[in-house]
Structures are given as structure tokens and as C-alpha cells.
Amino acid sequence: MSLQKLYIKNKSYLSYKHNLISVKIDDYETTVCFDDIDTIIIENQQSTITSALLSQLSKADINVIFCDEKFMPSSILQGINKNSRTTKIQKAQIEVSKPKLNQIWKNIIIHKVNNQSKVLKKLHKNSDYLDSLISRITSNDKENIEATAAAYYFKELFGKEFSRNDPENINNAILNFGYAIFRSSICRYLVAYGLNPAFGIHHSSELNAFNLADDLIEPFRPIVDDYVVRNIKKEMELNSKIKIDLLKLLDKTVIYDSKNVTVSNCMKAIVANYQSICLLKCEELTLFEL
Amino acid sequence: MVLFTMFDMPTNTKKDIKKYTKFRKKLLEMGFIMFQYSIYIRFCRSLVIAQKYEKKIELAAPVGGSIRVVKITEAQYKNMLVIENYREKPEKKLLKQTQAVLVF
Numbered sequence: 001m002s003l004q005k006l007y008i009k010n011k012s013y014l015s016y017k018h019n020l021i022s023v024k025i026d027d028y029e030t031t032v033c034f035d036d037i038d039t040i041i042i043e044n045q046q047s048t049i050t051s052a053l054l055s056q057l058s059k060a061d062i063n064v065i066f067c068d069e070k071f072m073p074s075s076i077l078q079g080i081n082k083n084s085r086t087t088k089i090q091k092a093q094i095e096v097s098k099p100k101l102n103q104i105w106k107n108i109i110i111h112k113v114n115n116q117s118k119v120l121k122k123l124h125k126n127s128d129y130l131d132s133l134i135s136r137i138t139s140n141d142k143e144n145i146e147a148t149a150a151a152y153y154f155k156e157l158f159g160k161e162f163s164r165n166d167p168e169n170i171n172n173a174i175l176n177f178g179y180a181i182f183r184s185s186i187c188r189y190l191v192a193y194g195l196n197p198a199f200g201i202h203h204s205s206e207l208n209a210f211n212l213a214d215d216l217i218e219p220f221r222p223i224v225d226d227y228v229v230r231n232i233k234k235e236m237e238l239n240s241k242i243k244i245d246l247l248k249l250l251d252k253t254v255i256y257d258s259k260n261v262t263v264s265n266c267m268k269a270i271v272a273n274y275q276s277i278c279l280l281k282c283e284e285l286t287l288f289e290l
Numbered sequence: 291m292v293l294f295t296m297f298d299m300p301t302n303t304k305k306d307i308k309k310y311t312k313f314r315k316k317l318l319e320m321g322f323i324m325f326q327y328s329i330y331i332r333f334c335r336s337l338v339i340a341q342k343y344e345k346k347i348e349l350a351a352p353v354g355g356s357i358r359v360v361k362i363t364e365a366q367y368k369n370m371l372v373i374e375n376y377r378e379k380p381e382k383k384l385l386k387q388t389q390a391v392l393v394f
Contacts, residue, residue, distance in 0.1 A: 002335070005391045012394050019319040023394050030383065032392065033321025036335070244391045251390055 002262045003038035005247040009240055011046040016053035038264055039063040039185065039247060043071055043240075058082075063188040065181065071238070072173070073180035076187060083194030090196045092278040102140035104277070104285045105202040108218050109141045110134055111287040113149045115222040118290045123229060125156050140202065146218075157229050171228055173238050178224035178246045179217065185250060185264060186213045186220075189271040195278070216270060219287050223249055223263060226290075256288040291340040292367045295322060295330045295347060299355035309352040316350040325380045333387040337361075364388065 006021070008014070013024040020031040021040075040062060042049070057064050058079035068074035083089065113134050120127035130149055137145045154162055158171055166172060187210055190197045200211025208214065227249055232242070250264045261269070266288050276282045295317060299310045320343055322330035334340035340361050351357050372381070 002390075004387070004389075007391055007393045009393055018315060020321060025394060030392075030394070031321075031323070032387070033332075035321060036387070240393070244393065247391050 002251045002264065004032065004036050005038055005250065006032065006040040007240070007244060007247060008040065008042045008044055008047055011044055012048075014042075014047060014049045014053055016050060016056050021053060021057075034060045034062065037062050039065070039181070039250065041065045041067070041073075041181070041243070041247065043067045043243070045069060061188060061192045063185050065184050072177060073184065076184040078187065078191050080191075082192045086194040089194035089275060089278060090199075092280070093195055093199055096278055099139075100277070101201050104274075105141060105215070106137055106139050107285055107287060108201070108215060109137050109146050111219040111289070112146065112221065113137070115219055115290045116149060116153045116225075119222045119226045119229075120153065120156060122226065123157075127156075153225075157225060170234070170236060170238065171232060174228050174232055174242060174246070175224055177238065177243065178227065178249065179221060181246055181250070182220050182224065182263075182267075183210065183213050183217050186216050186267050186271065189268050190216075193271050193275045195271070195275055212274075216267075216274065220263065220267070222290065223252060223254075254288045254290060257286055261288075291334040291337055292362045292364060293322075293332045293334055293340050293343055294325070294360040294362060295332075295357065296360075297328050297355055297357040299328075299352070306354070309354070313350060313352050313355070317347075320346055323380055323383055331380065 006023075008023070010025055015022050015024070017031065019034050021034065021037065022029055022031045034056070037060075040057070042065065045067075054064075054077065058077050059082075061079075061082070062077075064077035065073045066075045066077075113130055117127040117130035117134075120130065129152055133145050133149050136143060150164075154164060162169070162171070164172060164175075187197050190212060195212060197210045197212045198208075200208075201215040203211040203214045205211060224246070227245065231245065236242070250262065252263050253260045254263055254266050255261075256266045256269060270285070270287065273282065273286055277285060297313070299313070300306045301310055317330050320332065322332045325331045332343060334343060344359050344361075347357065347359055370381075
């Protein structure tokens with residue numbers, strides 16, 4: 001079993017008390033130790049959270065997600081100065097050479113498309129086209145194979161009518177929720193390792209404060225896709241059971257460096273790996289396989 | 291794994307009491323819950339983690355107390371015979387901690 005996820009669904013009062021988070025629901029109090037917590041998702045709009053708890057949570061590297069009135073993730077908790085060498089690491093991060101970033105991006109896309117094709121294979125769908133695309137991926141993915149692959153892949157998964165830009169589609173809502181959990185989890189590790197999430201590998205949008213998280217999440221996306229295809233039927237709604245399942249995806253085992261690790265630990269390892277690339281301690285970004 | 295910590299400590303002088311409260315607070319910080327008077331338990335995800343907390347207790351142990359730490363599997367814990375449970379049920383709290391996602 002891995003670290004726990006807390007999912008605050010009912011009106012509750014969250015406070016801090018010697019290294020524990022205490023959750024009060026109408027006089028009934030439960031305490032959970034910080035050492036055991038990985039992610040907290042606060043979905044309820046009426047919950048109260050104390051400032052002491054907020055500051056301690058950010059100190060303890062815990063991923064906290066707050067939801068808006070539509071119950072979709074709207075904000076995350078990010079600490080400052082979590083790493084004693086933050087400035088040094090961020091300087092190094094900005095100075096990583098362009099060719100190296102291009103190579104890393106190529107590697108990320110190869111793994112992403114590879115994972116996508118694995119998801120299709122598991123569902124006994126046709127993945128030959130994706131496999132043929134992998135060999136065409138060049139440095140920095142100049143031909144934008146990523147987009148070509150994604151277009152084919154989503155149509156293959158959810159049918160010809162499917163579009164990722166359709167807000168009405170239940171699949172999109174669930175995919176977005178799952179991606180948001182993964183993204184915030186990566187962000188937490190980035191800050192803990194002293195990296196700046198704004199300076200990405202390939203994503204360089206001026207409007208996005210989490211470019212690097214969006215880069216590193218790419219190979220992880222198929223995990224959420226796989227879940228959605230298997231479990232979501234047309235007439236379903238995004239209910240708490242699905243959200244709990246999405247949180248459990250962080251415990252899924254993947255193969256990293258020929259070892260079985262959970263997704264959450266794998267994210268941590270990849271972020272640590274990227275940090276050492278920035279500090280010129282290692283060359284290659286090792287990624288995982290489904 | 292369920293980690294049981296049982297201790298006896300002298301409480302004759304003010305100094306002793308201070309030592310005792312300090313130790314008790316450390317236990318609570320580690321995530322132990324009071325099971326009965328001077329018996330504290332904690333649910334641990336794996337043997338490795340249970341051993342980690344054993345070491346932590348060893349470091350936090352004050353001079354002049356006697357502490358015993360026992361590891362019990364969940365199966366054994368579930369078979370516990372409870373007679374006259376008049377205090378709040380720590381069993382409930384512990385069962386909660388064994389789920390992957392805690393829903394409140």
C-alpha cells in the first residue's frame with residue numbers, strides 16, 4: 001500500500017495539531033499523520049481550513065487541490081523556498097542548452113506515443129499507425145508527431161465523433177480532472193526539488209505558469225485515458241466514486257528503470273532526474289513504461 | 291502492520307511528568323493514537339515503515355522509563371477480543387487508516 005489520499009467531500013473543519021491533520025465533521029474528529037499523506041483534495045465549498053494547516057501542508061510537501069463551484073480543480077497549494085538550493089537550481093534550469101532540451105522532448109514524446117499505443121493494444125484496438133509514427137519522431141518533434149498521434153489515438157479510443165475541445169462530453173471532464181490531479185502532483189515535486197515550473201522543456205507559453213509540469217505529465221496522460229475508456233459509460237456523471245478512482249490512479253504501478261513503482265513515486269523520480277540534468281550531473285531523462 | 295507502544299514512566303516529580311508529556315507528545319506527532327492509558331498504536335503501511343517508527347521511538351525514549359514496542363499484523367489485530375468497550379473505539383480510527391483514499 002502506498003501513501004494516503006484524503007478526499008474532503010462533506011462540510012468539515014480542517015486544522016493542524018502536532019504533525020497531524022485533524023478533520024472535524026460535526027464533533028467527530030479524525031486525525032491523520034502528515035507522514036502518511038500524499039494528496040488532499042478539497043471539493044467541498046463549505047469547508048474551513050486554518051492558516052496553520054495551510055503553511056504546514058506546504059512545508060510537508062503535500063499536494064493540496066482546491067475545487068471551484070463546478071467541483072473541478074481550480075487551485076493548488078505551492079510552497080516557496082522548499083529546496084535549500086532553489087536559486088542555484090533555477091539558474092541552472094534556465095541555462096540548459098536548447099539541443100539538450102530538444103533531445104529530452106523527443107524522448108518524452110517517444111514514450112508518450114509508445115504508452116498510447118500500449119493502451120490501444122490492451123484494448124485490442126489497432127495501434128499499428130502509432131507504432132509507425134514513433135520512428136518518425138525527430139529532435140524537438142519538428143513534424144509535430146505528437147498532435148498527429150493524439151488525433152488518431154483519441155478517435156480510436158472514443159470513436160470518430162470525439163473531440164477534446166467539446167466541454168459537453170463527460171469523457172473530457174473526467175480526463176481534465178485526472179490530468180489536473182497528476183499535474184498538481186508533479187508541480188508539488190517540482191517545487192520540492194527547487195525547479196521553476198514556469199520554464200518548460202517544449203511548452204513555452206507566456207500564459208502558462210506550469211509549462212514544465214505540462215511537459216513532464218505527457219507520458220502519464222495515457223494512464224488516465226486508459227481508466228476513462230475502461231470505466232466510463234456514456235450516461236455517467238462525474239461523481240465521487242470516479243474522483244476516488246482517479247486519486248487511486250496515483251497508486252498504479254508502472255515500470256521505471258526496470259522496477260515496479262507507483263505513479264506518484266515515478267513522478268518524483270523523474271523530477272529528481274530532471275533536476276540532476278539541469279545541474280549537469282546526468283545526461284538522459286529516464287522515463288517509465290506502462 | 292500495527293505498531294503497539296506500551297510504556298511505564300515514573301510520575302513522582304514535576305521533572306518526571308515533564309519528561310512523560312514530552313514523550314507522549316512525540317508519539318502523537320508520529321501519528322500514534324491512544325489505545326488505552328499508556329498504550330499507543332499506529333497503523334504502518336509496511337514492515338520497513340514500522341521499523342522506521344521503532345527507531346524513532348528509540349531515539350525519543352527518555353531515560354528512566356520502560357517502553358515496549360510490538361508489531362502485529364492486521365489479521366491478528368482484527369482477531370482481538372474486545373470486552374466492554376466503554377471508551378471511544380480506536381479500532382474504528384485504525385480501520386479508516388487502512389484505506390487508500392480516505393473520504394470525509
